[in-house]
Amino acid sequence: MPHLELRSLEKRYANNSDAVKGISFTAEEGEFIVLVGPSGCGKSTTLRMIAGLEEATGGDIFIKGKRVNDVAPKDRDVAMVFQNYALYPHLSVAENIGFPLEIRKTSKEIIKQEVAKAAELLSISHLLGRKPKELSGGERQRVAVGRAIVRKPQIFLFDEPLSNLDAALRTEMRAELKRLQRQLGATMVYVTHDQTEAMTMGDKIVVLNNGSIEQFGTPQDTYAHPRSLFVARFLGSPPMNMLNGTITTRDGICYFVSGEYKLPLNHNLPNGKKVIVGIRPEHFSISHSSNSPSDILGTLTLVERLGSSMNFYIDSGLSTDGKLSASSPQPQDSISYQIGEDVFFHLNVSDVHLFDADSGLRMI
Ligand code: ADP
Numbered sequence: 001m002p003h004l005e006l007r008s009l010e011k012r013y014a015n016n017s018d019a020v021k022g023i024s025f026t027a028e029e030g031e032f033i034v035l036v037g038p039s040g041c042g043k044s045t046t047l048r049m050i051a052g053l054e055e056a057t058g059g060d061i062f063i064k065g066k067r068v069n070d071v072a073p074k075d076r077d078v079a080m081v082f083q084n085y086a087l088y089p090h091l092s093v094a095e096n097i098g099f100p101l102e103i104r105k106t107s108k109e110i111i112k113q114e115v116a117k118a119a120e121l122l123s124i125s126h127l128l129g130r131k132p133k134e135l136s137g138g139e140r141q142r143v144a145v146g147r148a149i150v151r152k153p154q155i156f157l158f159d160e161p162l163s164n165l166d167a168a169l170r171t172e173m174r175a176e177l178k179r180l181q182r183q184l185g186a187t188m189v190y191v192t193h194d195q196t197e198a199m200t201m202g203d204k205i206v207v208l209n210n211g212s213i214e215q216f217g218t219p220q221d222t223y224a225h226p227r228s229l230f231v232a233r234f235l236g237s238p239p240m241n242m243l244n245g246t247i248t249t250r251d252g253i254c255y256f257v258s259g260e261y262k263l264p265l266n267h268n269l270p271n272g273k274k275v276i277v278g279i280r281p282e283h284f285s286i287s288h289s290s291n292s293p294s295d296i297l298g299t300l301t302l303v304e305r306l307g308s309s310m311n312f313y314i315d316s317g318l319s320t321d322g323k324l325s326a327s328s329p330q331p332q333d334s335i336s337y338q339i340g341e342d343v344f345f346h347l348n349v350s351d352v353h354l355f356d357a358d359s360g361l362r363m364i
Helices: 043-051 093-103 108-121 137-149 166-184 197-199 217-226 227-236
Strands: 004-014 018-027 032-036 058-063 078-081 155-159 189-194 203-210 212-217 242-251 253-258 261-264 274-279 285-287 297-304 310-315 324-328 342-346 354-357
Touching: 004 285, 018 058, 018 203, 032 043, 032 058, 032 197, 043 155, 043 189, 078 137, 078 203, 093 108, 093 137, 093 203, 108 137, 108 166, 108 212, 137 166, 166 197, 189 197, 197 217, 203 227, 212 217, 212 227, 227 242, 227 274, 227 354, 242 261, 253 274, 285 324, 310 342
Parallel strands: 032 189, 032 203, 078 155, 155 189
Antiparallel strands: 004 018, 004 058, 203 212, 242 253, 242 274, 253 261, 274 354, 285 342, 297 310, 297 342, 310 324
């Protein structure tokens, strides 16, 4: 039995906006599920419905097989950590962490033990006597997580918990939350608009778009086999390159054709079909010379040096979604590329993703 199951869950707000349009997914016990998508796609609304802070207008929520739609938030056995932490400023760190137990009228002795345990897990034992205003952003974040831990909930819910932290701290807290989740064996549902956070933290990710699920799967599988143009564009940085063209069959061979450019494909597709070819930047390799007719010629417009890797951008004259980019894992110190010169992007046809230009769905 899944630990959490959403079945055709819907939310229509009073202003008639359909924020969530019938979504279904499951979380097994101990799984870290990330809801990811652009702002306004329905992530927070979904999380708030699981918590019971918003009423579902359709569908069902099950926790350990029990339908909880009509169960009050405090009886659902879930703990939510918010973006703004919502700590009590006049209470100490220890009192903030112990607050949920205080409300349950747990004995002082047990509260003390549980607070100490949570503080140790979060490496904040030395801060227990401080007030929230005497803490850094990352420490406040830990206190908010501590307050969720002492409740020992069935499910932890996180709503963009790291978005107020600076980049370095975000990376650190990402790893820390993931470690904590494994250590506790906790089931977590985590909301973020940040694809890197989703890819690095989730056992599974739910990619949401406009209130519907585009794809639900492991980060690796979703990245390698995006089911739609939306998912393909949303995951990855720089984003997947997209070439617009048409299928042309000649002498039994199926080609992708875009203007003068022609790429023989390994698959048979209907002649005349409008398609979009997707190529990840890491699947393009840059060169001064061409060794295949399917290389793409372009003028180098930008080079990004990222230390351990480099990104190259070209203007190719092909019908594309933005400039084409290639990323190279190696710093190309030995070869220098000058802005404005002509270069070739080489690709292997086995790395190509093909999408139906009309439906936006993956074809192969
Ligand atoms: P996300 O968390 O992905 O940014 P939300 O779940 O907050 O998205 O919002 C989804 C959609 O529902 C948005 O179009 C938003 O404007 C709308 N919405 C959110 N809260 C309310 C509300 N209380 N009343 C009406 N519409 C809302």
